[in-house]
Amino acid sequence: MNYKKLDIFSPVVFVLLLVIYLVFSQIAFHYHLKELVGININTIYIIFLGLLFYLVGIYFSHYLLKNRDFSLDKNKIEKIFSEKIVLSLVILGILLQVLNLLYLGGIPLFSGYLKAHAATRIWLLSYLIFLPSINILMAKYNNKKYYLLFMVGLILFVFTGYRTTVMAIVISMLITLYYTMDLKWKYIVLSVAAIFVLLLIVGYVAVKSIEWQTWTLSPLQLLFYRAGYTLQVLDRAVLLQGSTNGQLLYNTLMGFFKSTDPRVIVGSTTLGYAHSTTSMIFGPALLDFGLYAMLIQMFVLGAVMNFIYMVQRSLGNIFVALYAILLAHVFIWIETGPTDLVVLLFFLITLILIGYSVTIRKGGV
Numbered sequence: 001m002n003y004k005k006l007d008i009f010s011p012v013v014f015v016l017l018l019v020i021y022l023v024f025s026q027i028a029f030h031y032h033l034k035e036l037v038g039i040n041i042n043t044i045y046i047i048f049l050g051l052l053f054y055l056v057g058i059y060f061s062h063y064l065l066k067n068r069d070f071s072l073d074k075n076k077i078e079k080i081f082s083e084k085i086v087l088s089l090v091i092l093g094i095l096l097q098v099l100n101l102l103y104l105g106g107i108p109l110f111s112g113y114l115k116a117h118a119a120t121r122i123w124l125l126s127y128l129i130f131l132p133s134i135n136i137l138m139a140k141y142n143n144k145k146y147y148l149l150f151m152v153g154l155i156l157f158v159f160t161g162y163r164t165t166v167m168a169i170v171i172s173m174l175i176t177l178y179y180t181m182d183l184k185w186k187y188i189v190l191s192v193a194a195i196f197v198l199l200l201i202v203g204y205v206a207v208k209s210i211e212w213q214t215w216t217l218s219p220l221q222l223l224f225y226r227a228g229y230t231l232q233v234l235d236r237a238v239l240l241q242g243s244t245n246g247q248l249l250y251n252t253l254m255g256f257f258k259s260t261d262p263r264v265i266v267g268s269t270t271l272g273y274a275h276s277t278t279s280m281i282f283g284p285a286l287l288d289f290g291l292y293a294m295l296i297q298m299f300v301l302g303a304v305m306n307f308i309y310m311v312q313r314s315l316g317n318i319f320v321a322l323y324a325i326l327l328a329h330v331f332i333w334i335e336t337g338p339t340d341l342v343v344l345l346f347f348l349i350t351l352i353l354i355g356y357s358v359t360i361r362k363g364g365v
Helices: 013-030 041-065 074-080 083-104 121-140 146-159 163-181 185-208 219-239 247-253 262-271 283-289 291-315 318-336 341-357
Strands: 068-072 358-362
Touching (some): 013 041, 013 219, 013 318, 041 219, 041 291, 074 341, 083 146, 121 163, 121 318, 121 341, 146 163, 163 185, 163 318, 185 219, 219 262, 219 283, 219 318, 247 283, 247 341, 291 318
Antiparallel strands (some): 068 358
8 A cells, every 4th residue: 555645634534433432432331431331233223324424425415526527716715714814813812812811810721610611602703713714724835934823822721621622722733744845654553643642631720620529540540531522422322313393503503602511411411410421423413313314414414525635736826725624523413413503504605605716616527
């Protein structure tokens, strides 16, 4: 195999990462971490059925577009994403996060009480601005001095105590640099190892800082436990299909206007008490509308991700950064599920920009 031609960040890698996640959960079950006991075999069947529909979606979009040529209207892109505009947005995103921390009066990473209130509208706006702008800045105008802005922004988001946003920032940046700088394998391996260590540290510190909980697990055990726990929640969601009647989707789409966290609904439904919890990428659709909805979700996700992948591989430019952001969040969805409005907005923005600036024509034989 020619490893130089192997694209490790194609949409198919999602399947491999989900299988690794399942292996982590089995380790937790094997050692009965915090009394985890395992799941029903039917849940495993449903997971692999979902993965199958994801792969079918990838194949479907590839089949439709395999003889198509993509062309980019660079003038339209340059008007919107000049270096000054993108750099200004990066700085604005950083300043908003500083403002959010000042508003909170402390560092949520070290306080469970502060973390419970850290996801303000300022935080959301900061994330919505910073994540795409820093990736676009590095994809289009890669300059060593911009790495400092990346590090400053990353540290500020680490301070909020939320693993998912930190992971989205570092994973998306790795994917962006992978496509724009032709990273060598040793740097990719080192970056993945660094991301893994960062995941362990942020997750462990955040959990240990929750004043009303007591944890005795090591950082590595905690990682395995979260995988096993989330899979057990999915196991319960499989038995409760359709029980939320669209509440999760509604509260996700109304995220700017309603204070109800969809993950609290997941917890209330599967655990019987109000607790913010996750049910993997399959859980929300199963709870809202049942198996067929989950299969449609996975098919559409595979088709859309492969479409954006083909656009960015053909045209590069800002679409590298946008694809990196979306793929990073799809990775995170393996555990959390698609219950974040901001990620759906990233998908919407990406598809609008493709429609605005990309022309798709039938190519030659």
